[in-house]
Amino acid sequence: MLSVQLFHNFNKYARITEADFGLIEQVLSKKFVKKRRTLLSEGDKSRYIYFVEKGALRSFTVDKDGVEHVIQLAIEEHWIADLYSFVTKAAGNINIEAIEDSEVWLLPHHELELLYEQIPALERYFRQLFQRAYVSLQQRLNLTVSSNAEDRYRQLLQDFPQIAARIPLIYIASFLGITPESLSRIRKQLFQ
Structure with missing residues (x-):
């Protein structure tokens, strides 16, 4: 089945x-x-x-x-x-x-x-x-x-929270069109 x-x-x-x-x-x-x-x-x-x-x-x-x-x-x-x-x-x-x-x-x-x-x-x-x-x-x-990278990441978190929680950051950064280092800085600022 x-x-x-x-x-x-x-x-x-x-x-x-x-x-x-x-x-x-x-x-x-x-x-x-x-x-x-x-x-x-x-x-x-x-x-x-x-x-x-x-x-x-x-x-x-x-x-x-x-x-x-x-x-x-x-x-x-x-x-x-x-x-x-x-x-x-x-x-x-x-x-x-x-x-x-x-x-x-x-x-x-x-x-x-x-x-x-x-x-x-x-x-x-x-x-x-x-x-x-x-x-x-x-x-x-x-x-x-x-939009800036932070806004794009926030939108991803809003639209697809389960994807953001499961997918390695390197792939999320590439999907957003930014470097992994930039995404790490954004995440650090958002989750302080």
């Missing part, structure tokens, strides 16, 4: 019946990913979108100087993917790595497209999920250009 977590997640934004979920269940596969292991590498074509049932993952790029830049952090009940590659079927430029030992559900692109036709509510779910992701990305970009 698949995750009750995943079934409830689908029903956050759409009405997915148990019969519909049975169809979805037929195309999903589960993967266990050890800490620091890669789920997707830059240059790969992303054939899946991943639902985190347990654990924590990050997506990141690496610049020409070898510096990693965290794009997304995902814990339980979050989706993570290289959406550019997933949608276009082109080689991607994002790496996805487990921060903790993790369990993820893999939903293949081709089967998802077929399921959209069989289960209109699933297309509604993913449309809303992608809309929310786009809005979140716009807000993050806006904060990056219009």
